[in-house]
Amino acid sequence: MNLRDLDYIIAVAEFEHFGKAADSCHISQPTLSTQISKIEAELGVKIFERNSRSLQITAIGATIIARARAIQSEVREIHNLAAAERDPMGGSLRLGIIPTLSPYLAPLLLPPLARACPRLSLEWHEDMTHSLVTKFLNFDLDFMLLATLPESLDSDEFLIQPLFTEPFYLALPRTHRLAAATSLAMSDLMPSELLLLAEGHCLRDQIVDLCSGPALRQPTANDFRAASLETLLALVEHGLGVTLVPALALPTNPPYDSQGLVFRPLGRDGGSRQIRLITRHSFGRPKLRWELAKTIQSHLPKTVTIVNSL
Amino acid sequence: MNLRDLDYIIAVAEFEHFGKAADSCHISQPTLSTQISKIEAELGVKIFERNSRSLQITAIGATIIARARAIQSEVREIHNLAAAERDPMGGSLRLGIIPTLSPYLAPLLLPPLARACPRLSLEWHEDMTHSLVTKFLNFDLDFMLLATLPESLDSDEFLIQPLFTEPFYLALPRTHRLAAATSLAMSDLMPSELLLLAEGHCLRDQIVDLCSGPALRQPTANDFRAASLETLLALVEHGLGVTLVPALALPTNPPYDSQGLVFRPLGRDGGSRQIRLITRHSFGRPKLRWELAKTIQSHLPKTVTIVNSL
């Protein structure tokens, strides 16, 4: 067996098609076929059940592929360790981040991080929690910044580092009847006026949980299934409703207003989310982990609360 | 980089000598030299600091080698998984076991294990705790049976499974003044008559801890530094002293006596040790782990107490 062979079985598992997998590995289909056959002969088990019409991964194949991904990740990490030795704040790093955090954290984090680690090559993967976790478990991400913790991360091999708690704010059109109120609670809202993100966003679920009080605006055919907070805020600005946003979505300076929008804190227990940094314990560059966490915590606005300050 | 390259850097790290490492890899010294150079060039770091008289592992080299060992272990485990798929109770398994347990457990465990897993290839590594743990951490053992838990095993990546608790018995010459006593306590012993194993055996340390009561027989030039319990029992049989042995060291059937020896239970809190099975969570053959633990627990004499029965 060979390290390259691991790429090959992972590619076949990914594409479930020898031709496409071969392309992705930049080799010919016959070469891939022979190599896979050799591996299967060496191990004495079929990794893929295949014929000219279909391809399936066998049970043992799936466990082998999981190990192969882990091995590849370790090999990558050897390269990263070496790169970090040549340049402690260099190397490459793959960060996953949720869409309701990414646009607000990026401008805060990237400039100081580039200053602290000038030669660090950062891959920024913006996706919803579920997709990020899948990639992470496949060793395709080194770090994740999440607001929720799926059960699949309930394992000792992962390091979960709370960074900050971010309260929710009510976003209102400036012309809204509640725009001038000094203190607001969820119960002041009309059930129908709350706008939500599309399903799959953890923020949507958190707000739904929070709003067990006022009946939720049911999704209808006319509902705009907003894919981003920015879109949602545009709807609010045009008077189509109100929404809850995490603190980082606010304009950076008080009074936190922008053109047609005003943001109002919610009273005690108005809700908040905790942003956590997730890695594997086996991530081999502790200084880089520390630098990342520290840089995030050091450049947050006063609207959020630092947890576990470094 | 190549899987074989990992063998090479591990071999050089092991022998600290290119010629010997090359021999162990069955390649020539120049081939090894060129390969190591290539790896170092690829990673851009020196793994070994070397000249014609000395060889040292660099700091980054040590971390790379640790990863390399982990990768090799994963690769081995892929082969083992495949072997286990062809034959669920087959494959190979490397078990480390302490010298004060090995001679008593081996005859109990091996026949039923061979019956349960006829084609399992078992490597039996008998050594003291410290050496076993070193091998285990280097991924050179799959399982350990230990009576103590060094701090280096304080990590979530290891699975520690208590199997049974084994009380200590006092071993006396048949002619001893206490041989006829029905109930004994540590305080009945004369400080000078207690014989101990050589240093390094966990059993020695446990008995020393237990015997904070009677002053210990101090090692002198005349002391026989017994390397095994069997040797110690031979000394006892010849009237040179008494000793404490774990229950499994007793002859299998009551009245638990053999030729010139008698064994007497100690009263409440006469001491005991707990035997634990240690693996990595990443060990990929849970059925085999279960079978091993179960087979051990199923074939123990009544003198020990099963913990966490499977």
Added chain:
DNA sequence: TAAAAATACTCCATAGGTATTTTAT
């Protein structure tokens, strides 16, 4: 019959060998 994997064969990159030189104590 058509899409996909397997086979047959040829080629070449690179791991590995032998002979020799360089290095550092």
Added chain:
DNA sequence: ATAAAATACCTATGGAGTATTTTTA
């Protein structure tokens, strides 16, 4: 002076290519 690693250069295994055949839905 000597032990050990590095270099030079040659060999050959096995990974990769192209052309073709086999398979099965």
